[in-house]
Amino acid sequence: MIKLPAETVAALRPVYDGRHVCVTGGAGFIGGHLVDALHALGASVAVIDDLSNSNAAHVAELLEFEPDRLKFVHGSILDERALAEAADEASVVFHLAAVGSVQRSIAQPQRTWTVNATGTLRVLEAARAARAKRVVLATSSSAYGDTEKLPKHEAMTPRPLSPYAASKVAAETIAGAWSRAYGLDTVCLRYFNVYGPRQSAESEYAAVIPAFAKRLLTGRRPIIYGDGQRSRDFTFVTNAVLATLLAGAKDQPLAGLVLNVGTGKRTSILELAEQMAALAIEGDEAGVAAEPEHRAERPGDIRDSLADIALARKVLGYEPLVGFRQGLADTLAWCRADLASTGGG
Numbered sequence: 601m602i603k604l605p606a607e608t609v610a611a612l613r614p615v616y617d618g619r620h621v622c623v624t625g626g627a628g629f630i631g632g633h634l635v636d637a638l639h640a641l642g643a644s645v646a647v648i649d650d651l652s653n654s655n656a657a658h659v660a661e662l663l664e665f666e667p668d669r670l671k672f673v674h675g676s677i678l679d680e681r682a683l684a685e686a687a688d689e690a691s692v693v694f695h696l697a698a699v700g701s702v703q704r705s706i707a708q709p710q711r712t713w714t715v716n717a718t719g720t721l722r723v724l725e726a727a728r729a730a731r732a733k734r735v736v737l738a739t740s741s742s743a744y745g746d747t748e749k750l751p752k753h754e755a756m757t758p759r760p761l762s763p764y765a766a767s768k769v770a771a772e773t774i775a776g777a778w779s780r781a782y783g784l785d786t787v788c789l790r791y792f793n794v795y796g797p798r799q800s801a802e803s804e805y806a807a808v809i810p811a812f813a814k815r816l817l818t819g820r821r822p823i824i825y826g827d828g829q830r831s832r833d834f835t836f837v838t839n840a841v842l843a844t845l846l847a848g849a850k851d852q853p854l855a856g857l858v859l860n861v862g863t864g865k866r867t868s869i870l871e872l873a874e875q876m877a878a879l880a881i882e883g884d885e886a887g888v889a890a891e892p893e894h895r896a897e898r899p900g901d902i903r904d905s906l907a908d909i910a911l912a913r914k915v916l917g918y919e920p921l922v923g924f925r926q927g928l929a930d931t932l933a934w935c936r937a938d939l940a941s942t943g944g945g
């Protein structure tokens with residue numbers, strides 16, 4: 601479970617305590633941590649998830665612990681009845697359900713569009729019907745595509761390189777239009793490469809940090825697509841959850857605003873592999889055993905990613921809490937324990 605500093609908890613508890621909120625995709629990686637934090641802040645949380653990229657284990661644990669403040673709707677955001685049940689009474693809807701991964705979207709463009717774009721429209725309609733005050737949407741740094749300059753800031757024109765990125769830009773466009781047409785307040789958080797405990801390493805579309813962790817901890821070399829010079833603004837999940845809670849708590853209307861949520865620092869994939877190897881493998885063997893295996897570059901992957909977080913700082917008072925080294929160490933510790941408990945491999 602992620603830890604928020606006492607002063608953050610003191611500031612957010614009065615906002616969320618006793619409040620009804622809805623989290624779409626709440627059985628997933630970021631959604632699960634958000635649900636934990638909202639629950640700890642005293643909110644009543646309704647989760648809707650179709651479990652297409654997660655399982656019910658974490659939500660089930662919470663349900664057992666406190667059934668009165670958690671509701672789980674096993675269903676799709678494309679199903680209006682299931683959505684209405686989840687959004688009922690919610691004053692804030694956190695919309696995180698999506699078909700994730702650039703590479704999955706290249707293989708499944710129509711499904712990606714239907715869930716991420718049409719699904720967002722359905723979530724906004726459900727929020728409107730429930731008279732929610734705000735919808736906080738998880739969108740993505742992939743919206744920017746390759747820009748000439750770094751860091752990437754919100755005034756840059758989006759240039760999606762993949763169906764996933766296009767679907768997220770569409771979601772932002774729809775959210776802005778719903779704010780202007782219906783007065784439903786929305787805010788879009790462009791998450792930059794979020795990582796941390798409980799992120800899945802299970803599919804061929806796993807994100808780079810869990811994929812590297814799994815290979816390194818099971819004695820295999822990490823796989824790098826391309827030369828490893830691509831860089832990313834890796835954002836520990838606590839930071840993403842903090843920004844999301846602040847966005848849901850903001851008093852003033854946000855009116856479809858798009859905000860970067862990253863750290864303002866970047867790391868190349870090669871550096872990432874080296875740092876993870878040093879943490880994962882003891883002694884002098886590390887360099888040899890962890891020598892990355894290079895494969896062909898993949899379409900849709902952007903070259904560099906680095907967030908300008910000045911706007912999120914100004915609007916939300918967002919300041920990253922956990923740095924890269926600490927975040928990696930915590931993530932690897934969790935992956936190690938998880939592999940040990942599941943038998944690994």
Ligand SMILES: NC(=O)c1ccc[n+]([C@@H]2O[C@H](COP(=O)([O-])OP(=O)(O)OC[C@H]3O[C@@H](n4cnc5c(N)ncnc54)[C@H](O)[C@@H]3O)[C@@H](O)[C@H]2O)c1
Nearest residue numbers: 625628629630649650652653654676677697698738793794
């Ligand atoms: N992890 C990242 O680095 C990152 C970066 C940018 C944006 N995001 C966005 O943040 C959000 C959460 O991402 P995550 O990393 O936790 O991914 P995740 O796959 O762990 O979580 C998404 C959840 O949505 C659920 N879902 C998918 N389709 C659904 C549907 N039709 N109806 C209901 N539930 C459905 C999945 O089962 C899963 O539990 C997503 O919107 C993602 O696009 C993530």
